[in-house]
Amino acid sequence: MVRGSYAKGIAKRAEILEVALDVVAEMGCRNAPNVEIARRVGLTQAGLMHHFGSREELYMAVLRARDERDTEAHWINEPNFAGFLRVIEHNTTVPGLVQLYVEFSAEASIGKHPAHEFFVERYEWVRQSTKQAVRVAQDSGEFGPNVDADIVADLVVATADGLQQQWLLDRSIDMVARLQTLWNGIATLSKLPREN
Amino acid sequence: MVRGSYAKGIAKRAEILEVALDVVAEMGCRNAPNVEIARRVGLTQAGLMHHFGSREELYMAVLRARDERDTEAHWINEPNFAGFLRVIEHNTTVPGLVQLYVEFSAEASIGKHPAHEFFVERYEWVRQSTKQAVRVAQDSGEFGPNVDADIVADLVVATADGLQQQWLLDRSIDMVARLQTLWNGIATLSKLPREN
Numbered sequence: 496m497v498r499g500s501y502a503k504g505i506a507k508r509a510e511i512l513e514v515a516l517d518v519v520a521e522m523g524c525r526n527a528p529n530v531e532i533a534r535r536v537g538l539t540q541a542g543l544m545h546h547f548g549s550r551e552e553l554y555m556a557v558l559r560a561r562d563e564r565d566t567e568a569h570w571i572n573e574p575n576f577a578g579f580l581r582v583i584e585h586n587t588t589v590p591g592l593v594q595l596y597v598e599f600s601a602e603a604s605i606g607k608h609p610a611h612e613f614f615v616e617r618y619e620w621v622r623q624s625t626k627q628a629v630r631v632a633q634d635s636g637e638f639g640p641n642v643d644a645d646i647v648a649d650l651v652v653a654t655a656d657g658l659q660q661q662w663l664l665d666r667s668i669d670m671v672a673r674l675q676t677l678w679n680g681i682a683t684l685s686k687l688p689r690e691n
Numbered sequence: 692m693v694r695g696s697y698a699k700g701i702a703k704r705a706e707i708l709e710v711a712l713d714v715v716a717e718m719g720c721r722n723a724p725n726v727e728i729a730r731r732v733g734l735t736q737a738g739l740m741h742h743f744g745s746r747e748e749l750y751m752a753v754l755r756a757r758d759e760r761d762t763e764a765h766w767i768n769e770p771n772f773a774g775f776l777r778v779i780e781h782n783t784t785v786p787g788l789v790q791l792y793v794e795f796s797a798e799a800s801i802g803k804h805p806a807h808e809f810f811v812e813r814y815e816w817v818r819q820s821t822k823q824a825v826r827v828a829q830d831s832g833e834f835g836p837n838v839d840a841d842i843v844a845d846l847v848v849a850t851a852d853g854l855q856q857q858w859l860l861d862r863s864i865d866m867v868a869r870l871q872t873l874w875n876g877i878a879t880l881s882k883l884p885r886e887n
Contacts, residue, residue: 523801594801597856601793604859605719605786614860649869653853660793660852661845663800664810673845680880687879 508546511536512560519557520589524598528591529553551609554599561592562617570624575631576678579624580671583655587670593659622648632682639686647681704742707732708756715753716785720794724787725749747805750795757788758813766820771827772874775820776867779851783866789855818844828878835882843877 514535515528522528529550533543547553569581586593603610625648632638654677658670710731711724718724725746729739743749765777782789799806821844828834850873854866 525798525801590801594797597797598794600856601790601797601859602721604856605721605790611860618857618860646869646872649854649857649864650850650873653850653857653869654846656853656856657849657851658845658853660796660800660856661814661849663797664807664814668845673842673849676842677846680876683880683883684876 504546507536508556511538511543511546512556515553515557516560516564516592518591519595520591523591523594524554549609554595555610555613557592558596558599558613558617561589574624574627576628579628579651579655580674583670583674586659587662587666590663590666594663597656597660597663618652621652625651633685638682641687641689642681642685650681651677700742703732704752707734707739707742708752711749711753712756712760712788714787715791716787719787719790720750745805750791751806751809753788754792754795754809754813757785770820770823772824775824775847775851776870779866779870782855783858783862786859786862790859793852793856793859814848817848821847829881834878837883837885838877838881846877847873 511532515532518528518532518535522531529540529543533540536543538546543553544550547556565582565585569585570578572578573581599610600614602608603614622645626644629638629642629644629647633640633642651674655670655674658668658673662668662670707728711728714724714728714731718727725736725739729736732739734742739749740746743752761778761781765781766774768774769777795806796810798804799810818841822840825834825838825840825843829836829838847870851866851870854864854869858864858866
């Protein structure tokens with residue numbers, strides 16, 4: 496009986512996240528998406544919060560679910576810069592999730608916020624993924640030896656975040672093209688002798 | 692008499708902005724800074740809103756006042772990349788203003804938001820300033836001829852925004868050093884023959 500309701504809780508949570516990904520992608524995190532999420536899964540707002548505890552926990556779960564989905568769809572089969580760009584390209588189809596990410600990460604940054612650790616760990620993960628893309632590029636000969644993977648990771652991740660912010664305001668910005676230009680520039684520099 | 696109260700209104704608005712810059716720098720834009728701003732200037736919250744109309748108008752005015760102050764302190768005498776870096780360095784002393792900027796610009800990006808135009812214009816201004824820094828670098832010989840100022844502006848502004856977001860979560864990130872590395876890389880690339 497306990498096991499049955501536990502399993503049901505897990506299933507309901509998964510259903511809510513599935514719906515929340517769609518609702519936030521459409522509406523962003525303002526304009527009471529909670530109300531719409533609750534409506535679509537047939538719960539009251541209190542019922543929704545029963546499954547997640549708080550608005551912050553719900554949003555963290557949404558961002559985690561999004562990362563899992565993106566990893567499965569774009570990164571697992573292509574753990575390199577092309578795969579990274581496919582995630583960026585996909586982002587252009589889900590502006591509300593991009594907005595949630597930008598706004599929530601800023602909000603999580605000052606004072607004691609439940610999502611602070613989440614974002615610190617997420618940045619570490621994205622940085623490691625980018626460093627992996629650097630190694631792949633070196634192994635394939637796209638990059639030369641003269642490259643500091645830590646610095647490249649910081650710059651690529653920062654550029655992707657910053658372009659995202661500009662893109663939210665002006666959808667004509669081509670994030671993929673700009674990131675490709677950055678990457679190509681790093682490739683050229685990596686083949687120059689040191690101290691150049 | 693009308694003129695007198697008009698002048699008083701302008702003076703009060705200036706006083707409020709002065710105080711708001713300090714309060715937001717300390718507290719960010721969450722945790723009801725309005726209450727604290729109103730308290731420090733001896734107004735009720737309704738009195739505060741009388742001067743700005745809405746929370747959005749107040750925040751836009753704060754961000755404008757901040758840009759004016761930064762321009763006067765760091766950019767006017769040094770309208771080049773060194774001046775740009777001085778503004779970034781100053782940002783590390785006012786985390787709440789950085790947070791306000793990141794969060795408010797994300798919020799302004801979806802749907803009809805009163806600050807949408809403000810941020811679009813502000814990005815244009817920052818981009819133009821960066822392009823000016825590129826021209827200065829070319830004139831001084833720091834940059835060679837092989838450089839697209841539009842792309843450089845997009846990338847430098849994006850990197851600065853993205854580093855800012857990372858820095859909000861992890862204050863050990865050296866935004867100035869990373870931006871200098873990016874700039875130096877662009878300088879090297881600009882001196883290579885085209886098609887390299």
